[in-house]
Amino acid sequence: MADNSEDRADALFHALADRTRRDIMRRVLAGAQSVSALAVKYDMSFAAVQKHVAVLEKAGLLTKQRSGREQLASGDVEAVRSVAFMLTELEQVWRGRIARIDELIASDLDQED
Amino acid sequence: MADNSEDRADALFHALADRTRRDIMRRVLAGAQSVSALAVKYDMSFAAVQKHVAVLEKAGLLTKQRSGREQLASGDVEAVRSVAFMLTELEQVWRGRIARIDELIASDLDQED
DNA sequence: ACAACGCACAACTGATCGGTTGTATATTAG
DNA sequence: CTAATATACAACCGATCAGTTGTGCGTTGT
Numbered sequence: 001m002a003d004n005s006e007d008r009a010d011a012l013f014h015a016l017a018d019r020t021r022r023d024i025m026r027r028v029l030a031g032a033q034s035v036s037a038l039a040v041k042y043d044m045s046f047a048a049v050q051k052h053v054a055v056l057e058k059a060g061l062l063t064k065q066r067s068g069r070e071q072l073a074s075g076d077v078e079a080v081r082s083v084a085f086m087l088t089e090l091e092q093v094w095r096g097r098i099a100r101i102d103e104l105i106a107s108d109l110d111q112e113d
Numbered sequence: 114m115a116d117n118s119e120d121r122a123d124a125l126f127h128a129l130a131d132r133t134r135r136d137i138m139r140r141v142l143a144g145a146q147s148v149s150a151l152a153v154k155y156d157m158s159f160a161a162v163q164k165h166v167a168v169l170e171k172a173g174l175l176t177k178q179r180s181g182r183e184q185l186a187s188g189d190v191e192a193v194r195s196v197a198f199m200l201t202e203l204e205q206v207w208r209g210r211i212a213r214i215d216e217l218i219a220s221d222l223d224q225e226d
Numbered sequence: 227a228c229a230a231c232g233c234a235c236a237a238c239t240g241a242t243c244g245g246t247t248g249t250a251t252a253t254t255a256g
Numbered sequence: 257c258t259a260a261t262a263t264a265c266a267a268c269c270g271a272t273c274a275g276t277t278g279t280g281c282g283t284t285g286t
Contacts (some may be wrong), residue, residue, distance in 0.1 A: 030209060253260100
């Protein structure tokens with residue numbers, strides 16, 4: 001149960017790698033929605049939508065709050081930002097390559113003098 | 114074969130939902146790597162690594178360039194940014210909710226006057 | 227009280243995934 | 257020319273995925 005950051009990244013990207021789940025995220029980021037309110041929007045069974053919500057919840061992309069017999073799902077914008085941050089880190093790796101290439105060019109110019 | 118943006122989003126998030134593939138992305142963003150140079154870094158067969166590279170290539174996250182008998186893989190930072198942009202769009206949906214809540218508060222205050 | 231609603235969960239199914247081994251093909255080194 | 261290298265790809269396998277149906281259980285409306 002070593003819940004390292006790679007496990008979390010796996011869960012986050014996997015959760016977002018499905019168009020139904022991305023659509024659910026749009027809805028619950030726009031405002032809390034009950035599971036059944038979400039379910040009527042998709043051409044699949046209630047249970048299927050409920051499982052999608054569960055995947056998003058386990059990944060930490062949404063939280064549920066009970067309200068009577070309904071379960072209200074709210075998108076967690078911080079989780080979305082954490083995914084964006086992972087991509088920023090990837091981009092930083094690329095910037096490192098560019099910086100190294102620039103250094104190479106600079107040292108070549110030195111030699112040409 | 115309607116290659117819409119949702120198909121592309123599926124492919125991009127799916128490609129990134131595996132730690133080996135994310136690690137490959139770090140390496141090929143830092144600099145072009147042959148498939149076999151990548152393969153020696155992981156405790157799995159060459160064919161397995163090659164399939165991971167193929168998944169990343171199909172998603173557009175890296176490109177391959179032949180150099181003799183080697184195939185040099187380079188990370189495409191623009192594809193990484195396009196994923197980041199999708200997350201920004203999600204965050205904008207959330208900002209819309211906040212804006213609407215703010216309006217509600219504002220109109221409540223109007224009524225309280 | 228009780229019928230309808232909202233949700234959770236289990237069991238099942240076909241499809242996809244991540245890995246393997248084996249084979250084929252092109253390129254390079256000696 | 258031949259052997260070794262680098263890659264591609266097919267076939268296979270167990271695990272996971274995305275969907276289904278069915279069952280159960282707490283909550284609400286009448």
